[in-house]
Amino acid sequence: MATINVSTGLDDTAAPLTSGRGKRKNTGGGLLRSIRSNGKAMAGAIILGVFVILAIIPQWLSPGDPGAEIYVRSLGPSAAHWLGTTAYGQDILAEVIWGARPALLISVVAGLFATFLSVLIGVTAAYVGGIADDLLNVFTDVFLVIPTLPLVIVIAAYANNHSLSVLIIVLVITGWSYGARQLRSQALSLRNRDFLQAAKVRGERRSYIIVFELLPTMTSLIVAAFLNAALYSILTAAGLEFLGLGNTSSVDWGTMLYWAQNNEALQTGQYLWATIPGLCIAALGTAFALLNNAFDEISNPSLRPVRRIRVARTSS
Amino acid sequence: MRYLLRRLGFFVLTLWAALTINFLIPRLMPGSPATAILARYHGKLSISALQAIEASLGINEHQNIFSQYFQYIGNTLTLHFGDSVQSFQPVAQIVAQAVPWTLGLVGITTILAFILGTGIGTVAAWRRGSKTDSILPPIFVVGTGLPYFWVGMMLIIVFAEVNPWLPVALGIDPGVDVSFTAIGNILQHAVLPAAALLITTIGSWVLTMRNTMVTTLAEDYIRMARAKGLSGRRIMIDYAARNSILPNLTGFAMSLGFVVSGAVLVEDVFNYPGVGFMLVQAVQNEDFPLMQCLFLLITVAVLVAVLMADIATALLDPRTRSAR
Numbered sequence: 242m243a244t245i246n247v248s249t250g251l252d253d254t255a256a257p258l259t260s261g262r263g264k265r266k267n268t269g270g271g272l273l274r275s276i277r278s279n280g281k282a283m284a285g286a287i288i289l290g291v292f293v294i295l296a297i298i299p300q301w302l303s304p305g306d307p308g309a310e311i312y313v314r315s316l317g318p319s320a321a322h323w324l325g326t327t328a329y330g331q332d333i334l335a336e337v338i339w340g341a342r343p344a345l346l347i348s349v350v351a352g353l354f355a356t357f358l359s360v361l362i363g364v365t366a367a368y369v370g371g372i373a374d375d376l377l378n379v380f381t382d383v384f385l386v387i388p389t390l391p392l393v394i395v396i397a398a399y400a401n402n403h404s405l406s407v408l409i410i411v412l413v414i415t416g417w418s419y420g421a422r423q424l425r426s427q428a429l430s431l432r433n434r435d436f437l438q439a440a441k442v443r444g445e446r447r448s449y450i451i452v453f454e455l456l457p458t459m460t461s462l463i464v465a466a467f468l469n470a471a472l473y474s475i476l477t478a479a480g481l482e483f484l485g486l487g488n489t490s491s492v493d494w495g496t497m498l499y500w501a502q503n504n505e506a507l508q509t510g511q512y513l514w515a516t517i518p519g520l521c522i523a524a525l526g527t528a529f530a531l532l533n534n535a536f537d538e539i540s541n542p543s544l545r546p547v548r549r550i551r552v553a554r555t556s557s
Numbered sequence: 558m559r560y561l562l563r564r565l566g567f568f569v570l571t572l573w574a575a576l577t578i579n580f581l582i583p584r585l586m587p588g589s590p591a592t593a594i595l596a597r598y599h600g601k602l603s604i605s606a607l608q609a610i611e612a613s614l615g616i617n618e619h620q621n622i623f624s625q626y627f628q629y630i631g632n633t634l635t636l637h638f639g640d641s642v643q644s645f646q647p648v649a650q651i652v653a654q655a656v657p658w659t660l661g662l663v664g665i666t667t668i669l670a671f672i673l674g675t676g677i678g679t680v681a682a683w684r685r686g687s688k689t690d691s692i693l694p695p696i697f698v699v700g701t702g703l704p705y706f707w708v709g710m711m712l713i714i715v716f717a718e719v720n721p722w723l724p725v726a727l728g729i730d731p732g733v734d735v736s737f738t739a740i741g742n743i744l745q746h747a748v749l750p751a752a753a754l755l756i757t758t759i760g761s762w763v764l765t766m767r768n769t770m771v772t773t774l775a776e777d778y779i780r781m782a783r784a785k786g787l788s789g790r791r792i793m794i795d796y797a798a799r800n801s802i803l804p805n806l807t808g809f810a811m812s813l814g815f816v817v818s819g820a821v822l823v824e825d826v827f828n829y830p831g832v833g834f835m836l837v838q839a840v841q842n843e844d845f846p847l848m849q850c851l852f853l854l855i856t857v858a859v860l861v862a863v864l865m866a867d868i869a870t871a872l873l874d875p876r877t878r879s880a881r
Contacts (some may be wrong), residue, residue: 390818
């Protein structure tokens with residue numbers, strides 16, 4: 242029960258983990274279908290979709306420079322400014338809409354690079370084995386236990402420019418280890434499966450086996466690792482910006498909260514200024530967390546909703 | 558015994574890695590911040606203060622990088638962190654004032670989160686498919702996606718601004734001395750920061766426990782216990798929960814870094830006089846000796862906690878003692 246059902250590696254390319262017995266034919270649609278049939282995954286995907294739209298077409302929803310300090314200061318919500326204005330005279334709604342782009346950019350780009358490192362280090366370690374595995378494993382563990390935010394703060398304190406690319410590099414360096422560990426343990430359990438042995442006997446190169454035989458069977462876990470890294474990136478980036486260690490002149494949810502806190506928005510009753518940007522971070526974070534949790538269920542059938550298992554029990 | 562020695566070796570190795578990272582960061586950054594910092598302070602600080610910064614950063618322009626490195630390691634191991642650039646007191650002294658606050662806040666919150674989270678996870682897994690299980694886990698999934706500091710801000714709005722029930726900031730009322738009689742005052746100040754940490758960290762406990770226990774419940778010995786006619790309570794606690802708690806304990810070691818990260822942000826929101834707040838202050842004041850010392854202190858604290866979790870695992874799980 243605890244073992245993960247991944248025995249059908251040879252012909253399934255996209256999502257063998259999602260296909261049950263007798264359903265081997267669905268290759269490409271498996272992942273999408275599991276998302277659609279899972280309530281949590283669906284909720285996460287819808288939230289994510291809304292932010293993607295905001296990130297793509299902010300200029301249609303809110304034309305003009307969102308950071309411009311052109312309105313009356315500290316207004317409450319009104320028809321002209323649905324969420325009011327900041328203590329600097331910026332429209333809060335415009336800033337919130339434009340903030341989706343950097344937030345998504347940071348989480349997706351940092352998440353992708355971190356996942357790439359996780360796969361590279363975790364899977365290589367497991368498949369190569371021996372001393373290389375031991376070394377890479379210790380290396381991963383070291384990065385895993387060193388507390389990341391203090392480390393990120395120290396790096397940001399020394400960096401003399403706080404641009405987006407510096408932020409992303411820092412997030413990648415500190416964010417890959419958790420995924421690497423998870424991928425390594427699954428790759429270890431797959432290592433001696435028949436289909437990999439068969440590939441070895443066929444005389445395939447090691448790199449070919451890893452990329453074309455091993456990785457496809459791990460798709461859902463890799464996606465989960467990406468979602469985890471993206472969640473880590475959005476929360477850590479928001480924390481850094483909130484502490485004033487990001488680019489404080491950018492239009493960004495974390496930076497908005499930094500200025501709100503600096504202007505004592507909580508003490509002067511400008512609650513919307515302090516609430517809405519955080520709500521957006523929370524919503525995007527929740528979307529990643531929900532999708533991640535759903536992928537846990539997809540890759541580990543024993544966690545799936547109980548109905549199916551009851552059916553299985555009565556039939557056995 | 559082998560297992561413990563391995564873990565001890567890992568502890569030493571990680572400690573060395575943290576020290577080395579701390580040494581390398583100011584040197585590897587573009588533009589060499591370490592020398593830039595020294596240049597910035599020239600003329601503003603006394604010679605002895607400059608030397609203190611040199612010592613804590615391990616910079617001495619007349620030496621090559623290797624002797625700088627060994628000097629830095631030596632200084633750190635003998636706890637010579639130099640003086641704060643802001644207050645000119647020895648860094649170790651300043652840091653010592655902040656440690657009890659964080660230890661109290663983070664320590665108690667983590668223990669609470671462990672007990673509550675494991676309990677809720679156990680019940681959710683046991684009543685799998687029930688209303689409890691369909692409502693609670695999704696709520697806790699949402700909890701893991703919330704930014705720590707924002708939860709703190711929301712708590713301030715609700716419980717300190719709109720309803721002025723609890724203090725907004727600091728660890729104790731100004732003017733009140735830290736003593737045993739002031740414990741009520743201290744607790745009052747700790748409620749909101751602790752709640753913020755609890756809300757954001759408890760979710761991972763619940764989810765790990767639930768998911769491990771769901772797997773455990775499918776084991777044969779659970780079916781055997783049912784067949785023997787044992788009470789549900791007994792099976793839940795003595796058979797299933799007991800066997801599922803180990804992954805949660807190992808998970809604890811790994812998640813501690815995240816808890817500490819959360820504590821830094823939460824302390825900043827509440828101006829709580831702990832290590833995390835001091836770290837942010839040190840960064841904003843460009844007080845690099847203090848910052849370096851705090852980073853190492855936080856790292857060492859996490860490493861010690863991980864080591865303790867390892868020892869606990871070894872005591873609880875006979876397999877770790879015999880294996881390898």
